[in-house]
Amino acid sequence: MPTEFTFTDLTTDDLARIRDLTETVWFSVTPGKSLEELDDEVDLRHARGLVRAGGALPGEVEEGEATPLMAFYSAFDMGLTVPAAAGALTRVPMDGLTFVSVHPDARRRGVLRAMMTDHLHRVHDRGESALAGLHASETGIYGRFGYGCASVEAKLTLGRGTELRAPAALAAQADEVATHVVTLDSEAALAVLHEAHLACAATALGTVTRPEALAQRWFAFRDHPKARGSAEPRRLLLARRDGQVTGYAVFRRESKWDDGSPAGEVGVAELGATDDAGLLALARRLVDLDLTAKTTFWSRPVDDPVAWWTGSPRGAGAQLYDALWVRLVDVPRALSERGYAEGAPLETVLEVTDEVCPWNAGRWRLQIDAEGRAEVARTDAEPDVVTPVGAMGAAYLGGRTLLAQVPTLGVTERTPGAVRALSRAMRADREPVPAIGF
Ligand SMILES: CC(=O)SCCNC(=O)CCNC(=O)[C@H](O)C(C)(C)COP(=O)(O)OP(=O)(O)OC[C@H]1O[C@@H](n2cnc3c(N)ncnc32)[C@H](O)[C@@H]1OP(=O)(O)O
Structure with missing residues (x-):
């Protein structure tokens, strides 16, 4: 489709313009994110931008600065675990679209439509991946571009000490699983996390894997002190069986007190295990952390055992959201x-x-x-x-x-x-x- 908007490749020289546009579109620090680590986060192999036609407007830039970007997007080289023959699973490449940003001055003139055409045609021309995927900031946007919502996520909220009732044999296996907590701020911790993330991805349909190149940097952008507010830095809970890591959870606590009683909140961003015993052992620890009153598990599948171990999704206060959109x-x-x-x-x-x-x-x-x-x-x-x-x-x-x-x-x-x-x-x-x- 012919378009009046032409997107071009971006380079390290454009990082300041990318930060400016992102700040304007996403109101500076968006929940869980901070611009200070943005330069490392953007994969310039995929980054494309649209410059304001006719040059900068009065008051927009300092003298000598480049004309601002009106639109920007980037993508990650990701993997997606999909069904394979004979009941198995396999991981295929997926081009994960991100940072879709159109300047407020340019909205609703077809810039996103031109951007999506540019992106999808480039993914096709490059031939590295047969799939594109994304999370939608608003639900009504991406269906028109041929994306379908392929997974639904449940947010579960469990009170401190919620009993997770599993079959006796599984509960006994979970008792054999050891767990330990580490802070997610070292190369060693991030390396163990990435290994566990990939191992869990091999056993869990729908998993999207982080790009290798960002394994050490992923949480720097998403866990910046400004963005986390009064919550603690992210921590990693690991499950071990016979000395091998069999599961992990990325979580953090926020200290709260209610009339002198501890009312801290736990947020679990990622939870995965290569077997059910590991999942049960991790979930049991996460709902029984000292000085807390409740634990929120984000991004759980709709048939999550964690929800059913409480009795039913109602027992876990399940709320549903659209998750991955696949194209x-x-x-x-x-x-x-x-x-x-x-x-x-x-x-x-x-x-x-x-x-x-x-x-x-x-x-x-x-x-x-x-x-x-x-x-x-x-x-x-x-x-x-x-x-x-x-x-x-x-x-x-x-x-x-x-x-x-x-x-x-x-x-x-x-x-x-x-x-x-x-x-x-x-x-x-x-x-x-x-x-x-x-
Ligand atoms: C994968 C991700 O990164 S998701 C992040 C998306 N980005 C954001 O939410 C940041 C803030 N918003 C923006 O930057 C912009 O408003 C965008 C990207 C959502 C839309 O960009 P625009 O250039 O205004 O969209 P454009 O004019 O090309 O609209 C294309 C179509 O999408 C529709 N559309 C645009 N935004 C929305 C929306 N928020 N909800 C529903 N429909 C929308 C338009 O009505 C138009 O419909 P049509 O096909 O019937 O003509």
């Missing part, structure tokens, strides 16, 4: 990179509609074998299912079914039963875990 940038590659449910082989023809990435539009034959491996090829055959590309993104992780996208995104079937058959093939055994914040 198929290369439909045939994305559909063959993931696996499908085992069972009878399935052959179906999809007609995909996609205005932003026209190379995806048209008919695709999807052949799934009994193990759940797929081959995808162009075809002229009549379609069994007609779907907007966003519905394939919503169903991609296997949590939100394709069938559920019939009333919401307008998936239609030309062959009776075809949507249900594909929906079942795409369904995963567990709900995806929500993505880390990025």
Whole structure:
């Protein structure tokens, strides 16, 4: 689509302009973030900007300074754990869009539309990843660009000492798990955290992994003293079994007193374990920290055992939010990179509609074998299912079914039963875990 807005690459010379624009758009220190570490955070391989047309306006810059940016975005090289054949999981590359920023003077003139076209076409041209993903600042923005919300996150709030009731055998295994707390401020702690993050990602559908290059720096940006207010610096709780790390939690406490009684609050930003015993051991410690009254677990999957160990999601005060929005940038590659449910082989023809990435539009034959491996090829055959590309993104992780996208995104079937058959093939055994914040 022709556009009057031309985005260009940015370099280290542009970092001051990036900081200025980000500060204007995100009101300086946004919750959990601070601009002081922004330079390290921006991956200039992905960073693109739009300069104010016609030069700076009166009062906007000091003499000799560059014309301000009107828009900016960047992305991270991330991984995403998706369903594989035969009930397994696999990690595929994902281009994680971030810092989408349009200057208040330039809003609602189509700059974001030009930005999204620029971004998605570049991801396609680079060919490193068949998927793009993001967290949406507001829910109504990204569906129009072919993204579908693929995972839902639950926020759980548990009172101090909440009993987590698990089957006796699992509780006994959890008793064998040792845990220890370290401060998340050393190379050693960050290295252990990254290793645990990757190990957990291999076992948890939907996990988004941090870029290797940011493993040591990720929390510097997100845990700046100005942004954390009166809470303590982030800490790491590790689970160990036979000397091996089997799980981790990133948390912090905020000291509070209520009429002389301790009422501290614990916020758990990340919690993962390679087995259920590790998860139970970590969760039990996190709901029983001294001088606290409640623990909030952010970003939990909707089938989280932590919620059910309290009795039900109601017992954990569950509140739901949209988590990762997934966009198929290369439909045939994305559909063959993931696996499908085992069972009878399935052959179906999809007609995909996609205005932003026209190379995806048209008919695709999807052949799934009994193990759940797929081959995808162009075809002229009549379609069994007609779907907007966003519905394939919503169903991609296997949590939100394709069938559920019939009333919401307008998936239609030309062959009776075809949507249900594909929906079942795409369904995963567990709900995806929500993505880390990025
Ligand atoms: C992945 C991330 O980084 S999420 C972060 C997104 N950024 C922010 O929230 C920061 C503050 N906001 C902004 O910078 C801007 O207002 C943006 C990026 C949200 C929108 O940029 P704009 O240039 O104003 O959007 P643009 O004019 O291209 O609008 C494109 C379409 O999106 C719609 N749209 C734009 N913003 C919103 C919104 N907040 N909610 C719903 N729809 C929206 C427009 O109405 C338009 O709709 P159309 O397709 O029917 O014409």
